[in-house]
Amino acid sequence: MKLAKLNDGPEIFHTIQGEGVSAGLPAIFIRASRCNLHCRWCDTDYTWNFEGTPWPHDFDADPNYHKHRKSDVTIELSPAEIAEHVLRFPTRRVVLTGGEPLLQQSAWLELITLLRKADPAYLFEVETNGTRMPTPDFEAAIDQLNISPKLANSGMEESTRLIPEVLTHLADNPKAWFKFVASSDADVAEIESIAARFKIPSQRILLMPEGRTATELDRHSAGFAAEALARGWRFCDRLHVRLWGDKRGV
Ligand SMILES: Nc1nc2[nH]cc(C(=O)O)c2c(=O)[nH]1
Ligand code: SF4
Ligand SMILES: [Mg+2]
Numbered sequence: 001m002k003l004a005k006l007n008d009g010p011e012i013f014h015t016i017q018g019e020g021v022s023a024g025l026p027a028i029f030i031r032a033s034r035c036n037l038h039c040r041w042c043d044t045d046y047t048w049n050f051e052g053t054p055w056p057h058d059f060d061a062d063p064n065y066h067k068h069r070k071s072d073v074t075i076e077l078s079p080a081e082i083a084e085h086v087l088r089f090p091t092r093r094v095v096l097t098g099g100e101p102l103l104q105q106s107a108w109l110e111l112i113t114l115l116r117k118a119d120p121a122y123l124f125e126v127e128t129n130g131t132r133m134p135t136p137d138f139e140a141a142i143d144q145l146n147i148s149p150k151l152a153n154s155g156m157e158e159s160t161r162l163i164p165e166v167l168t169h170l171a172d173n174p175k176a177w178f179k180f181v182a183s184s185d186a187d188v189a190e191i192e193s194i195a196a197r198f199k200i201p202s203q204r205i206l207l208m209p210e211g212r213t214a215t216e217l218d219r220h221s222a223g224f225a226a227e228a229l230a231r232g233w234r235f236c237d238r239l240h241v242r243l244w245g246d247k248r249g250v
Contacts, residue, residue, distance in 0.1 A: 001032065001076065001077055001078070001079065001082065001104050001107045001108075001111075002032065002033040002034055002074055002075075002076060002104065003030065003031060003032055003033055003074070003075050003076075003077055003082070004031040004032070004033045004044070004046060004047050004073060004074070004075075004098075004099065005033075005072070005073050005074055005075040006031075006248055006249050007249075009075070010030070010031075010075050010077055010082065010085065011029075011030075011031035011248065011249060012028065012029065012030050012031070012082065012085045012086065013028070013029050013249045013250065014026070014027075014028050014029075014089045014091060015027065015029060015240060015250050016239060016240065016243070017093070017095060017125075017239075018237075018238050018239040018240030018241065018243070019127075019146070019179060019208060019236060019237075019238055019239070019240075020125075020127075020146045020177060020179050020206060020236060021144070021146075021177050021206070021234070022093070022125060022144065023236065023237065023239050024239065025093055026091045026093065027091060027093040027094065027095045027125070028086055028089050028091050028093070028094045028095070029094075029095045029097055030082060030086070030094065030095070030096055030097070031044070031047070031097050031098060031099065032047070032096065032097065032098035032099040032100070032101045032103070032104055033047045033048075033073065033074045033075075033098070033099050034047060034048060034098070034099050034100065034103050034104075035047055035048040035098060035099045035100040035103075035129070036100055036103060036129075036131060036132065037100065037129055037131065037150060037154065037156050037160065037161060038053075038055035038057075038155075038156070039150055039154035039155065039156060040056060040057055040058050040153075040154060040155040041057075041058050041153070041154070041210070042057065043212060043246070044098065044099060045057055045059065045068070046068050046073040047073070047098055047099035048099060049067050049068060050067055050068055050069070050070045050073075051066075051067045051068065051069055051070070052067075053067065056155065079107055079108075079110035079111040079114055080114060082111050083111055083114040083115055083118070086111075086115060087115070087118060092119065092121045092122050092123060093122075093123045093124075093125065094115070094122060094123070094124050094125070095124075095125045095126070095127060096108055096124060096125070096126045096127070096142075097126075097127040098127070100128065100129055100131075100132065101126055101127065101128060102126070102128050102132035102134060102138075103132065105134065105135055105138040106135075106138075108126075108138065109137055109138055109141060112124055112141045112142075123143045123144075124141065124142050124143050124144075125142070125143065125144040125145075125146055126142050126144075126145055126146065127146045127148070128145065128146070128147055128148070129147075129148055129149070129150060129161070130147040130148065130149045130163070130166055130167055130170060130178075131160070131161065131162075131163045131166060132163075132166065133163075133165065133166050133169065134170075139173070139175075142175065143175065144175055144177070145170065145173065145175055145176040145177065146177055146179055147170055147176055147177065147178050147179065148178075148179045148180065148181060149161065149162060149167065149178065149180065149194060150162075151180070151181075151182070151187055151190050151191070151194075152190060153183065153184075153187060162194065162198075164197075164198065167194075167198040167200070168198050168199065171198050171199050171200045171201070171204075174204075176204065177204050177205075177206060178195075178200050178204055178205050178206065179206040179208055179236060180194075180205065180206065180207055180208065181208050181209075181210050182207060182208070182209060182210065182220070182224060183209070183210040183220065185223075185227075188207070188224070188227050191205070191207070192231070202231060202232040202233055203232065205231075205233040205234065206228075206233065206234040206235070206236040207224050207227060207228040207233050207234070207235055207236065208224075208235075208236040208237070208238065209221050209224050209237075209238075211238065211241065212241060212245075212246040213241065213245060213246060214241065214242045214245075217237065217238055217241060217242065221235075221237070
């Protein structure tokens with residue numbers, strides 16, 4: 001599998017789930033490399049913003065920022081090798097993230113099978129942008145889908161970031177939660193229209209402020225909590241950002 005590389009190894013880490021309905025629970029994160037989207041504010045740009053690609057990123061404004069050399073930021077491991085890493089940790093909740101993890105569904109299924117053979121107590125969450133249809137086997141194997149559809153502020157064309165067939169399908173799955181990242185009131189209005197268009201139940205919507213620091217999160221937290229309350233949505237913080245700041249591997 002293609003995973004993000006961190007300190008010469010794969011980006012697999014034991015931490016507390018910082019976002020979504022399992023926030024606060026211990027979890028092992030596995031970060032896939034590669035994404036089919038190229039959001040301008042993406043905080044895991046090293047999974048897709050490679051040398052020779054044309055995608056703009058907010059970081060371009062920083063004269064010290066350079067696109068990544070693919071071989072510097074990617075590591076290839078087999079599902080069996082990944083299972084070995086995961087089995088070293090005492091936790092049984094595993095979060096598949098990225099990049100976009102649904103680009104490698106059959107390999108994840110091999111990993112899930114191996115881990116459940118070692119211990120049937122393993123639970124799996126996936127963090128996805130909601131543009132790729134899960135295969136029936138993958139969707140059945142995953143315990144929780146954390147879907148973050150992207151808004152206009154990502155810089156992506158609507159036809160690339162909102163795939164009606166996928167969103168309508170996932171809206172019907174009680175294991176699917178929709179975690180929207182917002183940084184303005186216009187974003188909240190856009191989320192409302194997406195929710196209505198794809199019939200996403202309000203009880204499975206989470207509103208999460210954008211931010212890489214506690215100060216940035218605080219700009220919108222109280223306001224968005226009130227917006228969420230008014231609509232029957234959940235409010236969602238970014239606990240790992242508050243605990244550890246803008247760091248990798250936590
Ligand atoms: N602690 C922690 N929680 C997270 N929830 C979603 C994450 C992600 O980057 O997908 C993430 C992450 O990177 N770290
Ligand atoms: S979908 Fe997620 S990983 Fe992909 S570019 Fe957007 S924010 Fe980054
Ligand atoms: Mg993240």
